[in-house]
Amino acid sequence: MERYEDCRFMDGEIIWCATTTTTKEKTTRKMIMLKADGLDEAIIGTTIMWGAESEVLVYSCEKCINIFMVRDGMAYDEAQEYFEFNTLGAYVGGQTPVFVWTDTTDLEL
Secondary structure, X not given: OEEEEEEEEEOOEEEEEEEEEEOOOOEEEEEEOOOOOOOHHHEXXXXXXXXXXXXXXXXXXXXXXXXXXXXXXXXXXXXXXXXHHHHHOOOOOOOXXXXXXXXXXXXXX
């Protein structure tokens, strides 16, 4: 038997939820990770954050910007500004996804 608890919804879609599965042998609790709406193709992995309840999704910043350019017809500067304000600037609690710049060619180390 699987039971959903503590669910959070956005636009009618579950974006985070804890599930509890009970069998004769054991009870297992797992977290469904928060997702950035419409950016599944930009997911590059997961990570564990200090203080987070479970793993969080990791997105490529470059891939997110590219999605906005291709899907929404934005120019690069417009897509970058939209991404930085609407996506990077959205904190939704301890399960907020992580966004990383994967192109490090311009970094001074």
